Amino acid sequence: EGGRRAAPYSGIPTLLDAPHRSIGNEQLDINDLDVALFGVPMDLGVTNRNGARFGPRALRSIERVGPYNDALECAPIHEMAVADIGDVPLLSRFDLAQSHADIEAFVAKIIAEGVIPLAVGGDHSISHPILKAVGAKAPVGMIHIDAHCDTGGSYEGEKFHHGGPFRNAVLDGVLDPERTIQIGIRGGAKYIWEFSEMSGMTVIEAADISNIGIDEVIKRARDVIGDGPTYLSFDIDSLDPSFAPGTGTPEVGGLTTREAMALIRGMKGANLVGGDVVEVAPAYDPTTNTAQNGAQMLFEILSLIQFTPFRNSK
Amino acid sequence: EGGRRAAPYSGIPTLLDAPHRSIGNEQLDINDLDVALFGVPMDLGVTNRNGARFGPRALRSIERVGPYNDALECAPIHEMAVADIGDVPLLSRFDLAQSHADIEAFVAKIIAEGVIPLAVGGDHSISHPILKAVGAKAPVGMIHIDAHCDTGGSYEGEKFHHGGPFRNAVLDGVLDPERTIQIGIRGGAKYIWEFSEMSGMTVIEAADISNIGIDEVIKRARDVIGDGPTYLSFDIDSLDPSFAPGTGTPEVGGLTTREAMALIRGMKGANLVGGDVVEVAPAYDPTTNTAQNGAQMLFEILSLIQFTPFRNSK
Amino acid sequence: EGGRRAAPYSGIPTLLDAPHRSIGNEQLDINDLDVALFGVPMDLGVTNRNGARFGPRALRSIERVGPYNDALECAPIHEMAVADIGDVPLLSRFDLAQSHADIEAFVAKIIAEGVIPLAVGGDHSISHPILKAVGAKAPVGMIHIDAHCDTGGSYEGEKFHHGGPFRNAVLDGVLDPERTIQIGIRGGAKYIWEFSEMSGMTVIEAADISNIGIDEVIKRARDVIGDGPTYLSFDIDSLDPSFAPGTGTPEVGGLTTREAMALIRGMKGANLVGGDVVEVAPAYDPTTNTAQNGAQMLFEILSLIQFTPFRNSK
Amino acid sequence: EGGRRAAPYSGIPTLLDAPHRSIGNEQLDINDLDVALFGVPMDLGVTNRNGARFGPRALRSIERVGPYNDALECAPIHEMAVADIGDVPLLSRFDLAQSHADIEAFVAKIIAEGVIPLAVGGDHSISHPILKAVGAKAPVGMIHIDAHCDTGGSYEGEKFHHGGPFRNAVLDGVLDPERTIQIGIRGGAKYIWEFSEMSGMTVIEAADISNIGIDEVIKRARDVIGDGPTYLSFDIDSLDPSFAPGTGTPEVGGLTTREAMALIRGMKGANLVGGDVVEVAPAYDPTTNTAQNGAQMLFEILSLIQFTPFRNSK
Amino acid sequence: EGGRRAAPYSGIPTLLDAPHRSIGNEQLDINDLDVALFGVPMDLGVTNRNGARFGPRALRSIERVGPYNDALECAPIHEMAVADIGDVPLLSRFDLAQSHADIEAFVAKIIAEGVIPLAVGGDHSISHPILKAVGAKAPVGMIHIDAHCDTGGSYEGEKFHHGGPFRNAVLDGVLDPERTIQIGIRGGAKYIWEFSEMSGMTVIEAADISNIGIDEVIKRARDVIGDGPTYLSFDIDSLDPSFAPGTGTPEVGGLTTREAMALIRGMKGANLVGGDVVEVAPAYDPTTNTAQNGAQMLFEILSLIQFTPFRNSK
Amino acid sequence: EGGRRAAPYSGIPTLLDAPHRSIGNEQLDINDLDVALFGVPMDLGVTNRNGARFGPRALRSIERVGPYNDALECAPIHEMAVADIGDVPLLSRFDLAQSHADIEAFVAKIIAEGVIPLAVGGDHSISHPILKAVGAKAPVGMIHIDAHCDTGGSYEGEKFHHGGPFRNAVLDGVLDPERTIQIGIRGGAKYIWEFSEMSGMTVIEAADISNIGIDEVIKRARDVIGDGPTYLSFDIDSLDPSFAPGTGTPEVGGLTTREAMALIRGMKGANLVGGDVVEVAPAYDPTTNTAQNGAQMLFEILSLIQFTPFRNSK
Ligand SMILES: [Mn+2]
Ligand SMILES: [Mn+2]
Ligand SMILES: [Mn+2]
Ligand SMILES: [Mn+2]
């Protein structure tokens, strides 16, 4: 009679085909979950091509990522309690500051339930309010995979754009720069990221990865984050545009997906307390490759969470 | 201080942004509904370009169709009980006959609950099993908008392909050809549809619509269907390929969307007992126009149902 | 030896291939011009798909619109003094209110030089600050071609989004609703535009145009605007998505380009004091048709200006 | 057991799925044919976007045009002897004049065999050498459907570009301007086509077709061409870009396919001695609609030939 | 006077620009050939995105692959007798089992003529009937380059889908698992391929290739296949989606084309008795890169055949 | 208050956002410049897919390449005097020889002003006239990055096509083959490039680069060019089609962008006297990746010029 599961293109689309959990506006009612997947359809913080507000929709539409992770040997949707709880309810499509407040409040509720938040952006500015919730009690470390350091200062009068979330997080005391590593950095804006090195972050440039080797990059990353609680933020523009054209500030010369997957998988056992995949802009993604790569990286991060000490201590 | 509803690109995508109703495998538990929207992601009956199995996903992803119908003056999602109940559970991705059986069984359950079924294909072969359920007690009339009559016979040994559902439905006694009108017909396959005229269907060719005028077409359609129970089947290839490139058997010289909407709206008050929108194949739809037009026509049909005597007699 | 002009794909791209006029930040130095073409790359006011910030770039890249207008019998770039003066210098990519202030100030300078402003958006919210400059001395009338009335109120706490510029303009006393006609209206948001009719605007719906006929629409428009100073605002989503997929809030059932061009050309001799073409979002425009239609409409409006009494009185 | 023909997507692609006739370099060996379909993959005469050299490939790849013409009631591939004889062997990819010589020589051989030539371009400059062969004995009349008159003079030192074939043909005495009608004309280059009217051609502009009506256009065309030998040249840019984006010099405001098909079909019985479909540039045709419309028009012209007195007198 | 060959975009498109050999339905009449290239436009066995039925057309449309193979130093189309013999005549577009029977019968005829079959799919299920013909006398070994092992069992009641051809081939005794190597494996379905290892196949995962190195992979492959008759099956989804988006079940993290070409070329001298390139679905291939890579791999396999002992013993 | 520069998508598009310098027809008036960026919108020399005439427009439209080069540690637009001086004025769109003459004359004027020319094609045939100007006094060496050697002879009667510029340059005595290295070579045309090795050029094939390593390639390149004046010609088809689909003669198995950038950057300090980036054909570039990669390589070459002894001796 053989196997059977629903066709990958059937049904209501959810992140990683996780079950949908409809949540109320006031209370989340999710304390049975290990991980909450959710979208943040907001891109008011972008500096160039916009459209990452459609990122959550794009990742939900991808078929066939998972359920089994052959490298990490787990099936996270089946072996943990995971749900797609929909999108952050944002009070305004026009107000960046309000959106950030909405995001922080929403993630704080997730954390209050003892659930690990795993977000899909939206632009990278969302990581700041998420970190404010995740690092509220104590600053966290971070694996940050990106073409950009995103530690820039105020720009055109706006401090909370997508080029600065991690400076803001450090200044707010929710991110520990000494326990932060930034991987894949490149491009013409490097001179505005002096905060990264000044604050003590470790920066690995894309151009050096071929020579360093991914195994050594993994080793450095684990050294930086140690055993403490750690956030993993994956900006899809860390990948080369040949893999991820669908993003707002593409930078030539990026990571391959084999490198990126090896890197994330190399974090097995790290103490992850949250994560995100950001900056997928499907209007620039005619093949859907960008969204598929985003969903794959989301799946890899979710898989890591199965092995995190944090979860097991719940 | 001003209005507010969720951003059209946020949340879990559903057909026409209707609420999602998760249903069990055995019982549908939908008898509070007026109309059940559902997908039929099956395209084993196509004869050329395939991909209509992704039609339901494509229509769910469209933003901003409805909620208000300014021509028909109604807001059907709000004024009726409507839900997206997901997709027909199909036992096999490889078996056309089994799929048709699954569809018929599923629609029969919907009807048993006193709910009007409104399907999104998938290829047009699905209309046959739907009609077998809808017309089980007595044959129904039909408004059929399509480039093709779909009354062809067996082809390459297969009787139940997407070019023959309405011959099959007539032969099964579930469709009344005298109460059937086919609108938008054109193209090089006309010679295989002699069944349409032989059985008594009314056929209006696309090339004649400019001269006849939509108002007259509406009048003929209402004459044909009368007051009896009527099904409305909308094949997206009825539209010209400039409006609907994303379909498997496009035919040059089709309807405009203004004509198609006027036509459907002209059916206000008809006794609709079910309907479908079929043949949207998003892989051929780089602008998403085809899916948007499909969603719009679905919305128009749903709006009609608000005025159907059938519903009000429930 | 034959004719010769530069190949249409050569050189620095400008709007309608008009000469580029580089302007300083403080003074515009354009008082020799009849018409100033300029871009407004700002889309913080959109409610759905964004990307209209790339509209000016998209229109500049189009080849071969003009130089001769065979219907209006003029060659406006050659017969008037016209330049592309670049884009409004916007102080912030993140601040809608600031952007509107920047736009108003910039257009006020153009008008102070006695030059007619002709803008390329950007989202439709830009028409409000433009009208504040254009109608500063006395309210103007308006030909408004759009799928949407854009007379909605505050939304999610924001009053100055792209769905409300003309309510705002009326309330600010710069737009005369009695001398305003809105053409091409359709779609599910109609119920939020009651301000249009309450304030005395004339509204012509897309669905009625086939029956009314373009000649009659022109007549009504001329009756509404009379001889007074008049603005012409062209939202590209007035066109059907088959013509203009590249826009943020497409609506099925729109105008054809033949209708739109006939309509604009029918305004020959009207007293135009400014205009705009808005809402071209090239990320959704794989064929470049939307941008080409936008450039064509810009050219038609520019051609009208050659016949405006306002210009001749300069 | 039902019908059967090869799947439309199977086998070696040919024009209109006609049988392929492989021909030698010296002798064509086609005198059993009624009509020879062939490609002319040459676009050195274009003035803007190029790529029409891929036009023949694009039309060959289209599925499902024909075999039956329901309006003209014929099945031309089956009822005449028709073959796709491949492409004109062009001696150089770089030499426009040589290409034109190659084309003329090739078509002369077809005509010497008593076969009607039906060409697929390539750019419109190919019509000049074709007409030199077709009209070698006596000038022919012409139905010319195009956005452009293509009666321009020398340009940048080149007389034989795609904007001038019909001036050249008249000056060479192979085209009778009094028996020539040009339909669909529009756009900013009109002032360079004064030759059309000076030489006695009839010109019908696109903007006037809605008012004139297609039936009247047909009548005028038949009056112009009379009973004499007539060529039909279809430039795909006659269609509006919403139907035919894949072309090098698109012009807003063109014909619909329903108008174009009605127009061609209205020529039933005309004395056709050859024809062409030109200017399909598939690199700009993401939906394949342009190629499909090209193939459809080719099919309509081929269908006309079944009724031409010329053929029957063979 | 310089070189000359037909422009790559001219003429009737064939696989690798090989001569077209038209074959009858009953007898193939090809015994003068060394290699028969043919298409199998069938995709009823796919489990997700369909459209590989257009794979043969897509590969035929590619220009400029070959004629010279600089790595293998041969010009296979010129130095062997090779033809494109068209597509397998399939009796039904709707019947997977019938299609498989048709394929097996067709390939058996090719082999009976002493010709090496080289197929272009279609989905991967076609390799099973091909192997039934190729391995009819004795089981063959196989180089299998794919993201998936394709040794799954019955699925939704269907045993002969594209995820199981090689299990079926082993069970039918036509494929020797001990002489089979599978290269490029990855993704979430690995747990359903236990048959590969249980039956004795060698499996090399994509994630390990960077570390192992292509030279070592080649060595292992040659060890596995030895000197016996060997089939080479290339699933285009073995390549990373950045190279091959146009396929139905893309998997992140695949081979580069430099790796894949090196791998195939490393098989020079192996005893190849047949091969295929499968799973190209052009509707998902907006750049044509997938089809070009498919054609290139087809060319590499064809080049190998020039050095196979099998051919030389003919 | 934070930083501020104009939004990357605003204003008149220029190459690398360099200032636009409008130049007269007779005199260039650029002797204050260090480097002149300019376009050459000409593609009459291509042998397959055309459209590189739109290459300059495509590169101008790219946002956000530069201003800082973090690897070479310079900001060339700010630290040198650089301008986009528009496109070479070409007398004819139809005449390859005339175009080459126009290019040579234009570049000669640039050089006469003591300015380094940096061109954007256009097809690769333009490098021949550029080199005639650059090497007029003495032959130069060359770094040539390309899939093709472009040292072929006359083809179809044309000597000056895009497959032969460097043979022509050597024969004209403007290029020193002993000081020329060609990197990235591959594909089926290799046998027509025997001139490369016969004349003494160094050729490095793409397939060998993984084994040789980029560092060694750089070393060989520097050995070949030495300290003499050197030209750098970058054909975008040197990159693999996954990075650069938008080109006319794509070849599978090319360079990655990380390799290409490392290679160019490795030339720091070389005595560059000119350069070009050619063969970007945007009609085949749906993601704009090809244009972005072209702009990036242009930026890398421009950065190199900041360190060239030639410039400093000015
Ligand atoms: Mn970032
Ligand atoms: Mn980034
Ligand atoms: Mn149908
Ligand atoms: Mn149909």
Ligand SMILES: [Mn+2]
């Ligand atoms: Mn608007």
Ligand SMILES: [Mn+2]
């Ligand atoms: Mn609008």
Ligand SMILES: [Mn+2]
């Ligand atoms: Mn023409």
Ligand SMILES: [Mn+2]
């Ligand atoms: Mn034309």
Ligand SMILES: [Mn+2]
């Ligand atoms: Mn496979």
Ligand SMILES: [Mn+2]
């Ligand atoms: Mn596979």
Ligand SMILES: [Mn+2]
């Ligand atoms: Mn080259």
Ligand SMILES: [Mn+2]
């Ligand atoms: Mn090249």
